[in-house]
Amino acid sequence: MPKGIFQVPPAVNEPIKSYAPGTPERAELKKMLEELRSQELDIPMFIGGEEIRTGNTKRIHPPHEIAHTLGHYHQGDETHVHMAIDAALKARKQWVNLSWEHRAAIFLKAADLLAGPYRQLINAATMLGQSKNAFQAEIDSACELADFFRFNVQYMTEIYAGQPESAPGIWDRVEYRPLEGFVFALTPFNFTSIAGNLQTAPAMMGNVTVWKPSKTAVYSAYFLMKLFKEAGVPDGVINLVYASGPVAAKEIFSHPDFAGFHFTGSTGVFQSTWKAIGDNIAKYKTYPRIVGETGGKDYILAHKSCDAKGVATAIVRGAFEYQGQKCSAASRAYMPASRWEEIFGYVKEQMAEVKMGPPEDFSNFVNAVIDETSFDLLAGAIDEAKESNEAKVILGGGHDKSVGYFIEPTIILTTNPKYRTMEEELFGPVLTIYVYDDNKFEETMDILDSTSIYALTGCIFAQDRYIIEKATKRLVDTAGNFYINDKPTGAVVGQQPFGGSRGSGTNDKAGSAINLMRWVSPRTIKENFVPPHDFKYPFLAE
Ligand SMILES: NC(=O)c1ccc[n+]([C@@H]2O[C@H](COP(=O)([O-])OP(=O)(O)OC[C@H]3O[C@@H](n4cnc5c(N)ncnc54)[C@H](O)[C@@H]3O)[C@@H](O)[C@H]2O)c1
Numbered sequence: 001m002p003k004g005i006f007q008v009p010p011a012v013n014e015p016i017k018s019y020a021p022g023t024p025e026r027a028e029l030k031k032m033l034e035e036l037r038s039q040e041l042d043i044p045m046f047i048g049g050e051e052i053r054t055g056n057t058k059r060i061h062p063p064h065e066i067a068h069t070l071g072h073y074h075q076g077d078e079t080h081v082h083m084a085i086d087a088a089l090k091a092r093k094q095w096v097n098l099s100w101e102h103r104a105a106i107f108l109k110a111a112d113l114l115a116g117p118y119r120q121l122i123n124a125a126t127m128l129g130q131s132k133n134a135f136q137a138e139i140d141s142a143c144e145l146a147d148f149f150r151f152n153v154q155y156m157t158e159i160y161a162g163q164p165e166s167a168p169g170i171w172d173r174v175e176y177r178p179l180e181g182f183v184f185a186l187t188p189f190n191f192t193s194i195a196g197n198l199q200t201a202p203a204m205m206g207n208v209t210v211w212k213p214s215k216t217a218v219y220s221a222y223f224l225m226k227l228f229k230e231a232g233v234p235d236g237v238i239n240l241v242y243a244s245g246p247v248a249a250k251e252i253f254s255h256p257d258f259a260g261f262h263f264t265g266s267t268g269v270f271q272s273t274w275k276a277i278g279d280n281i282a283k284y285k286t287y288p289r290i291v292g293e294t295g296g297k298d299y300i301l302a303h304k305s306c307d308a309k310g311v312a313t314a315i316v317r318g319a320f321e322y323q324g325q326k327c328s329a330a331s332r333a334y335m336p337a338s339r340w341e342e343i344f345g346y347v348k349e350q351m352a353e354v355k356m357g358p359p360e361d362f363s364n365f366v367n368a369v370i371d372e373t374s375f376d377l378l379a380g381a382i383d384e385a386k387e388s389n390e391a392k393v394i395l396g397g398g399h400d401k402s403v404g405y406f407i408e409p410t411i412i413l414t415t416n417p418k419y420r421t422m423e424e425e426l427f428g429p430v431l432t433i434y435v436y437d438d439n440k441f442e443e444t445m446d447i448l449d450s451t452s453i454y455a456l457t458g459c460i461f462a463q464d465r466y467i468i469e470k471a472t473k474r475l476v477d478t479a480g481n482f483y484i485n486d487k488p489t490g491a492v493v494g495q496q497p498f499g500g501s502r503g504s505g506t507n508d509k510a511g512s513a514i515n516l517m518r519w520v521s522p523r524t525i526k527e528n529f530v531p532p533h534d535f536k537y538p539f540l541a542e
């Protein structure tokens with residue numbers, strides 16, 4: 001059989017389609033939305049390639065239309081988590097031995113299927129299930145996920161190519177073994193791409209996985225599983241269960257073969273799961289890898305030298321796209337007193353054109369927040385600000401859950417830079433502004449640095465280059481992704497590796513070689529071509 005040192009096609013970012021009126025992609029997406037809306041799906045779990053139905057079904061509805069039923073999923077319990085672990089460990093025997101180029105081919109095929117025949121299916125499922133507009137679905141579930149697959153394949157080959165030096169007569173090699181056990185992927189509701197990356201990144205490196213999605217993103221998870229199957233992921237390599245988070249975590253974190261945790265979600269859940277892993281540490285065969293990207297309190301800092309219109313657009317897009325439900329979304333902003341009125345004028349001008357409603361109507365920029373719990377939390381914080389003597393609502397502030405979970409894009413102005421909504425992650429379309437005295441730029445950076453536990457994203461708007469340098473240095477620990485004259489959202493795989501530090505996560509940069517390295521356990525192999533036959537050192541010769 002001919003052999004070769006294979007090279008993968010260089011990764012390029014999936015081009016974003018416009019969905020402008022009259023484009024074929026708009027027509028295809030509209031048709032797919034209608035098709036999905038006309039069905040009520042029966043959604044099983046997938047364990048070892050089998051469809052598992054429990055009869056304990058839960059209704060799925062669009063967050064923007066509570067009365068409409070998209071389908072029902074079969075809720076599992078601890079027995080299904082166990083089945084998933086067993087199926088993963090069974091599949092491991094073959095999967096770890098499959099040559100890397102075949103793993104690569106599966107995920108390159110997944111990228112092409114997603115960019116082609118699955119594109120509008122996954123986009124429509126994300127729009128309906130998670131209430132995203134067409135553009136937000138496109139950049140997430142089609143483009144970012146295809147980018148994760150393609151760039152991760154390329155990074156995988158770069159990792160494998162990393163080999164040590166060899167002295168004369170010796171050949172040193174490193175093999176990047178998958179972890180000894182299984183990986184648990186616990187995924188959030190807000191990005192279909194993240195839900196599709198957390199189990200495939202470890203799987204690409206030769207691992208087997210148990211995947212538990214958010215209960216509010218089961219609908220798109222179901223279609224992702226179909227995509228994985230069609231791409232050729234063998235049975236049992238990725239097992240999808242819908243047990244509750246605590247039930248799944250309890251079973252998984254007490255299993256001796258638990259070898260890795262790939263998490264994205266809130267800081268509180270990450271901290272509690274880390275603690276559970278720590279409590280069980282003596283049970284495991286190997287020290288588990290823990291990767292978690294978590295919450296944020298992302299900021300916009302404007303200097304008096306800023307471009308006011310640029311700041312206003314960063315506020316509108318950075319805080320309100322996808323209803324502020326991006327971990328990267330701007331939720332606090334520091335504005336110079338001399339420019340605030342001008343900036344706010346532009347914000348009001350832009351917001352006057354923003355429409356809110358269901359994503360099936362393509363003229364809506366803002367859709368619904370994910371569920372009632374989130375709605376109540378956001379509405380409560382807004383109402384509290386309305387009553388506060390330290391804050392006032394200067395834009396939006398309305399909320400209504402009679403049809404869907406709609407929260408108007410809201411701006412709170414506070415006189416207290418440590419006001420609750422300057423510190424806590426709310427995860428919705430609520431931005432809090434603190435206006436500072438132009439002469440207190442440095443003190444304002446100190447306040448910004450010490451206000452929240454998070455350090456995910458942030459940006460500086462300034463035209464003065466000395467100020468840009470000063471802010472970049474002074475705010476070094478406040479964000480894992482720092483932007484200059486740009487909004488703090490919209491990182492692209494291969495361009496801006498994404499992740500935060502402090503309370504925002506382990507900063508292992510999703511969609512990068514840093515992340516993939518966490519899913520391998522290298523073995524060093526030294527081969528001596530002509531082993532010595534005499535134990536004596538030369539200096540013993542006398
Ligand atoms: N840093 C990042 O890259 C990034 C990206 C996306 C989202 N996020 C963060 O994710 C959060 C929003 O997503 P979410 O609401 O789905 O997060 P979440 O923490 O509520 O849920 C994440 C996952 O954990 C599960 N879970 C919830 N409680 C659990 C428990 N007690 N034990 C075990 N599992 C549990 C959920 O079912 C879900 O699958 C925000 O905090 C956001 O900032 C971070």
Ligand SMILES: N[C@@H](CCC=O)C(=O)O
Binds near residue numbers: 327
């Ligand atoms: N890539 C996205 C990640 C958002 C997470 O929820 C961004 O940078 O906005």
